[in-house]
Amino acid sequence: MSEKIIKLMCDGLSLNEIQKRLSLSNREMSYYLKQIKNNGFNFTKTYFSDGQVFTKINRNLILNPENNILRINVRDRIFRAVFISDLHIGSIYERPDLLKIVFDYLQKHDIHNLFNGGDVIENVYEDRAELLKTKTDVAQAKKVLRIYPAMNNIISYNLYGNHDYKSITDHGFDLARYLEERRYDLVSLGYGSSIIKLKDDAIGITHDLSHSKKRKELSDNATIVFKGHSHKAKNRENKLIYIPSLSEDPSASYEYRPLIGFLDVEFIFFEKLISKINIKHLAIIGDEIRLANEESITVRPDIEQRRTESRMTKRFKPTNPNTN
Numbered sequence: 001m002s003e004k005i006i007k008l009m010c011d012g013l014s015l016n017e018i019q020k021r022l023s024l025s026n027r028e029m030s031y032y033l034k035q036i037k038n039n040g041f042n043f044t045k046t047y048f049s050d051g052q053v054f055t056k057i058n059r060n061l062i063l064n065p066e067n068n069i070l071r072i073n074v075r076d077r078i079f080r081a082v083f084i085s086d087l088h089i090g091s092i093y094e095r096p097d098l099l100k101i102v103f104d105y106l107q108k109h110d111i112h113n114l115f116n117g118g119d120v121i122e123n124v125y126e127d128r129a130e131l132l133k134t135k136t137d138v139a140q141a142k143k144v145l146r147i148y149p150a151m152n153n154i155i156s157y158n159l160y161g162n163h164d165y166k167s168i169t170d171h172g173f174d175l176a177r178y179l180e181e182r183r184y185d186l187v188s189l190g191y192g193s194s195i196i197k198l199k200d201d202a203i204g205i206t207h208d209l210s211h212s213k214k215r216k217e218l219s220d221n222a223t224i225v226f227k228g229h230s231h232k233a234k235n236r237e238n239k240l241i242y243i244p245s246l247s248e249d250p251s252a253s254y255e256y257r258p259l260i261g262f263l264d265v266e267f268i269f270f271e272k273l274i275s276k277i278n279i280k281h282l283a284i285i286g287d288e289i290r291l292a293n294e295e296s297i298t299v300r301p302d303i304e305q306r307r308t309e310s311r312m313t314k315r316f317k318p319t320n321p322n323t324n
Contacts, residue, residue: 002036004022005018005022005033006057012054014054015054038181039173040173040174043055058172060168068193068194069196070194072196072197074199078268082114083226083241084117084262085246086119086161086231087119089120089147090139090143091132091133092131092132095248097287099147099246101289105289111264117226117227117228117243118160118164119163120160120164121140121141121163121164122134123137124166137170137173141175141178141179144179148186150185156186156187158176158186159194160192161228162208162229165209168191176191192208195221196222198269199273201269203226203267207227224297226242231245233261233263233293238299246260261281263280265277265280271306274300275300275303277297277299278297280293
């Protein structure tokens with residue numbers, strides 16, 4: 001019934017006309033409208049003096065990176081997290097089996113924070129219908145809920161990319177809200193870009209929402225930015241870190257395809273600011289995790305120098321002589 005109501009909304013019928021056509025009572029109509037909203041659809045109502053009420057499916061969101069801000073309270077000197085991206089659930093290139101490998105890694109290494117850099121689902125493209133395993137974006141969203149592991153004390157902070165945003169531009173389906181309302185451990189960072197505040201510092205996560213319009217990087221508001229969308233692991237001047245894909249990438253010949261995998265990142269703080277970042281690029285080959293690359297980034301040389309001096313002073317601090 002909800003699908004019929006949505007179709008009639010898009011055809012331009014008023015709620016009054018829809019209710020009459022489908023022989024629904026006021027209570028039944030209200031129930032289905034609530035169900036449509038709870039299922040992740042955004043719509044607005046317009047009221048007319050003749051008692052007609054028209055609804056419009058919202059096919060865009062006001063995307064302001066300053067609104068997509070989340071704070072994580074870091075209790076220790078080191079904050080460790082894993083970064084994944086580009087799952088493309090619903091396509092023939094999806095690898096839901098790799099999610100379990102990543103979660104097993106999180107659990108084994110006592111890591112509680114997972115950041116997803118976007119393109120959680122594949123969505124539906126008419127010219128690429130043969131590439132789909134799951135035929136609609138709503139069905140793909142339901143599949144995410146089924147295959148995404150749920151483990152105690154592991155939170156997945158999900159940014160949503162261009163494939164995810166297509167659900168809104170096509171028919172107003174808000175994938176981010178749909179998933180977050182059904183799983184508290186799937187926390188939405190919004191669409192396109194987000195700022196994560198850690199102590200007195202911040203990192204950014206970004207994902208282009210279209211091929212033609214590049215989003216402004218978050219480097220003005222973040223110490224370092226992690227970027228999905230490219231499917232490749234790469235470091236650009238220690239300011240922009242590209243997150244590898246967790247799905248197959250058909251865009252290149254086999255020998256040139258980027259390694260499927262994830263990033264294990266360690267943020268080291270001194271005086272509540274990030275002083276150093278250690279990054280491991282881990283590739284998944286078969287069902288094994290292998291180290292592809294490892295690097296350390298000194299974010300603030302002056303702070304890192306003071307951190308080193310402080311550590312050395314504590315290590316070699318002379319003891320007071322025994323006066324007894």
